[in-house]
Amino acid sequence: MVPSLVITLFSFLVLFSLSNAATKPKGFIFPIKKDSTSLQYYTTIQIGANSTSLDVVVDLGGKFFWFNSAEYFSAASTYRPIRCGTKLCRIANGVGCVFCFLSPPVPGCTNNTCSDYAHNPFTGTLGYSGLGEDTFHVYATNGAKYVSPHFPFQFSDPVLREGLATVTQGLIGLGRTNIALQAQLASSFKLRQKFALCVPSSGDGNIIIGGGPYNAPFQKISKSLFSTSLIRNPVATWPNEKIGNLTVEYFINVKSIRVGNKTLSLNATLLSIDKNGNGGTNLRTVRPYTILHTSIFRALANEFVKEAAAMNIKRVASVAPFGACFNSKTIANSKTGPVVPTIDLVLQSKSVYWRFYGSNSMVKVNNDVLCLGFVDGGLDPITSISVGGHQLENYLLEFEVTSSKLGFSPSLQLSDTSCSQFKAS
Numbered sequence: 001m002v003p004s005l006v007i008t009l010f011s012f013l014v015l016f017s018l019s020n021a022a023t024k025p026k027g028f029i030f031p032i033k034k035d036s037t038s039l040q041y042y043t044t045i046q047i048g049a050n051s052t053s054l055d056v057v058v059d060l061g062g063k064f065f066w067f068n069s070a071e072y073f074s075a076a077s078t079y080r081p082i083r084c085g086t087k088l089c090r091i092a093n094g095v096g097c098v099f100c101f102l103s104p105p106v107p108g109c110t111n112n113t114c115s116d117y118a119h120n121p122f123t124g125t126l127g128y129s130g131l132g133e134d135t136f137h138v139y140a141t142n143g144a145k146y147v148s149p150h151f152p153f154q155f156s157d158p159v160l161r162e163g164l165a166t167v168t169q170g171l172i173g174l175g176r177t178n179i180a181l182q183a184q185l186a187s188s189f190k191l192r193q194k195f196a197l198c199v200p201s202s203g204d205g206n207i208i209i210g211g212g213p214y215n216a217p218f219q220k221i222s223k224s225l226f227s228t229s230l231i232r233n234p235v236a237t238w239p240n241e242k243i244g245n246l247t248v249e250y251f252i253n254v255k256s257i258r259v260g261n262k263t264l265s266l267n268a269t270l271l272s273i274d275k276n277g278n279g280g281t282n283l284r285t286v287r288p289y290t291i292l293h294t295s296i297f298r299a300l301a302n303e304f305v306k307e308a309a310a311m312n313i314k315r316v317a318s319v320a321p322f323g324a325c326f327n328s329k330t331i332a333n334s335k336t337g338p339v340v341p342t343i344d345l346v347l348q349s350k351s352v353y354w355r356f357y358g359s360n361s362m363v364k365v366n367n368d369v370l371c372l373g374f375v376d377g378g379l380d381p382i383t384s385i386s387v388g389g390h391q392l393e394n395y396l397l398e399f400e401v402t403s404s405k406l407g408f409s410p411s412l413q414l415s416d417t418s419c420s421q422f423k424a425s
Contacts, residue, residue: 025140027210028185029424032058034200034389035165039288040122041199041389042168043207046137047151049078055168058207059121060197060285061249062173064092064180065153066118066127068161069169073107081110082131082152089114089131091178092152098130107132107155118156120171121286122163127156138185141208141424148188152179174207175248176232176401182209183401193401196222196422198412199285201359201393203420213425217415221396225407226354228252228347230399235277247277250399252406254281254385257296258344258353259303266299270384279384281345287388289321289363291377296384297323300343304372307341322363322371331358331370336413338362338370345387357411360391394418 030043041058045065052072056065082088084097094114102109113130120127136151161169173180174195178187186193191210198205198218213219233247254271257264270293273280292300301324305315314327332339337359344353363373373390396419398407412418 023144025142025144025146025189025191025210027141027191027208027212027424028138028146028189029141030138030181030207030209032198032200032205032207034202035167038165039389040165040168041285042165043172045172047153048072048076048134050075051137054170055165057164057168057171058285059171059173059175060283061175061247062121062171062180062286063119063175063177063248064116064131065151065170065172066156066160067153067170068156068158073155076107076134076155079107079132079134079155081105081112082114082133084112084114086114088133088150088152092116092131093178094131095128098128100130108157116154118154118160118171120160120163121284125160125162127154127160129154129156136184141210141212146189148185150188151184173248174399176250177248180248182399185209195399195401197392197397197399198419198422199389199392199394199397200419203418205419206422206424208424215421215423215425217417218396218422219425221409221412221415222398222407225396225398225409226347226352227405227407228352230401230404230406231273231280232404233273233277233280233282235273235275249282249284250406251280251282252345253347254345255348256346257300258342258346259300260307260341262303262307263346264296264299264303267295270296278382281385281387282383283392284386285389285392287386288390289388290374290391291381291386291388292374293381293384294376294379297374297376300374301372304341304343311339311341313340316369319365319369319371321375322365322373323376325365325369325371328364328368328370331362334358335416336411345385354395354408355410356391357413359413360393360411363390396422 032043042055095116098113098115100109115130118127133150133152136148182195196208231251314330318325336357340358343356346353362370394412396409
């Protein structure tokens with residue numbers, strides 16, 4: 001009697017899973033975690049016939065998926081090189097063709113193979129190698145498992161792993177390319193090229209590709225997001241791109257910056273992208289803190305220090321890499337973190353702004369010191385403002401890639417929640 005019940009239940013679960021897999025998914029979900037040592041954000045993916053599990057860094061501005069893994073290499077029975085001149089090579093916008101004559105061919109060494117440069121954004125290392133494809137295993141928002149049979153990637157040289165979080169084996173890109181994660185899943189399953197990103201400060205956040213609905217209260221929050229345009233840099237900032245190509249990174253059009261109620265006096269030309277591709281504001285999950293052109297940093301830090309002093313917050317010696325630090329005993333706390341002057345990135349109008357409260361503007365250095373979590377990027381950065389991971393944490397971000405729109409929530413802490421609570425409904 002009991003075995004019969006078990007068999008019946010098992011059969012039901014199998015049929016339920018197959019039924020789900022046969023239907024079109026509404027979206028896919030990927031966990032996102034923060035490595036406390038490197039401050040890098042990473043997700044877990046499964047690839048190949050054996051569903052090899054890999055932890056890979058999430059790069060919002062990355063071109064594609066690259067990794068190096070001995071476990072995958074030893075079981076890559078379904079790996080296929082992307083041949084030069086094929087449709088997938090054209091979709092990948094490959095850079096040249098590589099020839100490698102090992103017999104039998106193996107991942108990373110195949111003949112007549114479409115190739116590109118993988119980029120490590122932490123060390124600046126570039127790795128030129130062939131592109132391949134394999135089965136990519138993904139979980140839909142309803143829990144069903146699906147397979148994308150021709151997912152492109154690069155099996156890279158192990159030197160590219162230097163500088164990555166120790167737990168990771170590579171990097172997966174969400175940039176504006178045809179072979180980024182969201183683009184490939186949208187193409188394979190006929191979904192909108194849209195993704196929601198909720199970067200956690202601790203615990204697990206999630207990336208949801210293709211759309212919601214989300215769990216409460218995020219579905220309600222998503223109905224009242226601020227909206228701004230995602231703009232393209234007319235000159236690529238990627239080190240392996242040719243001048244004149246469109247960058248793959250996401251830029252927003254910051255018009256001014258406020259500290260408290262004070263609008264900073266800035267060189268306005270730094271806020272726009274010039275003909276050489278310099279200037280503007282981009283969003284970077286691979287930078288732990290927001291990096292500013294020196295003149296912007298000085299204006300921000302000076303006004304912040306002035307307004308903090310008016311709140312009886314005591315300044316202390318700076319701790320690298322930060323330029324303004326304070327005695328934490330003189331700073332009160334609230335549900336949005338340390339009570340300090342707010343910082344606003346003002347967008348297309350004065351009423352559309354991205355506001356950072358203390359949890360996103362301050363960094364705890366030790367039990368006695370909190371520092372302003374914005375970094376001086378020097379006098380000659382390519383991009384004037386690169387919004388880093390610490391400032392992206394605990395906001396619901398929706399990227400409408402096709403229509404070039406970004407939706408962003410106020411700090412989730414105002415709604416008594418955080419990205420560690422963000423899930424699909």
